[in-house]
Amino acid sequence: xxxxxxxxxxxxxxxxxxxxxxxxxxxxxxxxxxxxxxxxxxxxxxxxxxxxxxxxxxxxxxxxxxxxxxxxxxxxxxxxxxxxxxxxxxxxxxxxxxxxxxxxxxxxxxxxxxxxxxxxxxxxxxxxxxxxxxxxxxxxxxxxxxxxxxxxxxxxxxxxxxxxxxxxxxxxxxxxxxxxxxxxxxxxxxxxxxxxxxxxxxxxxxxxxxxxxxxxxxxxxxxxx
Amino acid sequence: xxxxxxxxxxxxxxxxxxxxxxxxxxxxxxxxxxxxxxxxxxxxxxxxxxxxxxxxxxxxxxxxxxxxxxxxxxxxxxxxxxxxxxxxxxxxxxxxxxxxxxxxxxxxxxxxxxxxxxxxxxxxxxxxxxxxxxxxxxxxxxxxxxxxxxxxxxxxxxxxxxxxxxxxxxxxxxxxxxxxxxxxxxxxxxxxxxxxxxxxxxxxxxxxxxxxxxxxxxxxxxxxxxxxxxxxxxxxxxxxxxxx
Numbered sequence: 001x002x003x004x005x006x007x008x009x010x011x012x013x014x015x016x017x018x019x020x021x022x023x024x025x026x027x028x029x030x031x032x033x034x035x036x037x038x039x040x041x042x043x044x045x046x047x048x049x050x051x052x053x054x055x056x057x058x059x060x061x062x063x064x065x066x067x068x069x070x071x072x073x074x075x076x077x078x079x080x081x082x083x084x085x086x087x088x089x090x091x092x093x094x095x096x097x098x099x100x101x102x103x104x105x106x107x108x109x110x111x112x113x114x115x116x117x118x119x120x121x122x123x124x125x126x127x128x129x130x131x132x133x134x135x136x137x138x139x140x141x142x143x144x145x146x147x148x149x150x151x152x153x154x155x156x157x158x159x160x161x162x163x164x165x166x167x168x169x170x171x172x173x174x175x176x177x178x179x180x181x182x183x184x185x186x187x188x189x190x191x192x193x194x195x196x197x198x199x200x201x202x203x204x205x206x207x208x209x210x211x212x213x214x215x216x217x218x219x220x221x222x223x224x225x
Numbered sequence: 226x227x228x229x230x231x232x233x234x235x236x237x238x239x240x241x242x243x244x245x246x247x248x249x250x251x252x253x254x255x256x257x258x259x260x261x262x263x264x265x266x267x268x269x270x271x272x273x274x275x276x277x278x279x280x281x282x283x284x285x286x287x288x289x290x291x292x293x294x295x296x297x298x299x300x301x302x303x304x305x306x307x308x309x310x311x312x313x314x315x316x317x318x319x320x321x322x323x324x325x326x327x328x329x330x331x332x333x334x335x336x337x338x339x340x341x342x343x344x345x346x347x348x349x350x351x352x353x354x355x356x357x358x359x360x361x362x363x364x365x366x367x368x369x370x371x372x373x374x375x376x377x378x379x380x381x382x383x384x385x386x387x388x389x390x391x392x393x394x395x396x397x398x399x400x401x402x403x404x405x406x407x408x409x410x411x412x413x414x415x416x417x418x419x420x421x422x423x424x425x426x427x428x429x430x431x432x433x434x435x436x437x438x439x440x441x442x443x444x445x446x447x448x449x450x451x452x453x454x455x456x457x458x459x460x461x462x463x464x465x466x467x468x469x
Contacts, residue, residue, distance in 0.1 A: 127275055128312035132326035132378060133302035142329055146316050 044110025
């Protein structure tokens with residue numbers, strides 16, 4: 001190794017000839033991201049709406065869920081699913097661990113965005129809906145959530161960026177994602193620097209457009225109010 | 226049509242409705258007057274259970290709505306409310322504002338809801354605004370849309386919670402005109418208002434509230450010719466002189 005640059009040309013050549021390794025990982029990261037995003041959105045709407053419910057136990061469920069998942073590390077949650085659950089006979093494939101772990105974790109942040117969006121809607125909207133005979137869930141679906149969307153979308157988009165980056169913790173449980181493949185390739189070839197540069201650029205290619213889109217949504221929201 | 230018996234309402238320690246006994250008969254136009262903070266808004270909001278009374282019994286159209294098993298959402302479909310702040314749905318067009326609840330809640334066929342919606346828009350003089358959004362309308366126009374939205378539920382009872390108080394003076398009359406034309410029909414109306422001309426023109430009965438009590442009840446003539454209660458007199462002289 002002595003004297004060769006960490007970014008020497010031959011290392012890049014090795015990387016590009018093994019490009020499929022990165023492509024597989026990149027594809028896996030996109031799939032895990034997409035599935036855990038769907039789970040996170042479903043949890044976010046459900047738990048977020050519970051946060052504004054009239055019944056105190058429903059609001060308690062919201063608080064416990066959000067505080068517990070936001071204030072413990074994602075790594076512990078993933079390790080719990082991967083290492084602890086098998087002891088009680090639940091053996092999840094690593095792919096499911098990723099989707100479930102990251103989806104539930106991001107769901108807590110989505111729930112907060114949804115709750116904040118709902119709370120930005122004037123109280124009179126819910127009263128008007130009630131006065132017309134809507135139930136709580138009917139009012140949420142037809143009247144409150146469509147309006148709350150505008151406020152919730154920018155922070156939710158930022159959470160999608162975090163979600164994509166957080167899929168990289170899958171590498172710690174041999175997750176088959178981009179970070180895992182990049183890391184295992186790098187430790188075999190010892191060409192760490194090019195591997196991490198390329199991997200970082202691949203994450204950037206997903207996250208930067210989303211972050212830019214989130215900023216545009218925020219600007220639109222300011223202009224619209 | 227509406228009956229309140231022994232109704233009490235507390236917000237924490239604050240006692241806002243005290244020993245309310247009130248019966249509104251079918252087709253009656255009841256006007257509620259009184260200073261702000263007197264409990265009149267809370268009273269009208271108890272009639273469709275936007276506020277739950279702390280004690281007492283409320284019956285609407287034969288249904289005891291204060292019973293725990295009352296079909297509240299069903300009852301609300303026939304008790305429409307018009308709010309001070311209009312509360313139109315800003316993400317829906319004017320026509321959609323009128324048709325949303327009939328279609329989603331009452332399960333009226335969409336075509337029918339649109340037809341009757343257009344009819345009621347015409348009634349309030351806003352046929353040409355069916356496809357615009359509420360934010361593009363003036364306050365008076367928005368309140369007329371809110372009345373049309375209420376009507377499109379085909380309610381038996383209409384509750385008006387200070388419908389002209391948030392309006393610029395020049396827009397009050399257009400809303401009152403719509404309400405006067407409504408009053409000529411058989412619908413039961415309960416109206417909180419400071420518009421004494423309106424009270425006199427359409428009210429079958431006026432009640433005066435202060436400090437959570439119904440202090441006086443009578444025909445509009447009774448109120449404006451010889452009110453008995455000292456506080457009623459003071460309130461009326463204040464509000465009438467303010468309008469001159």
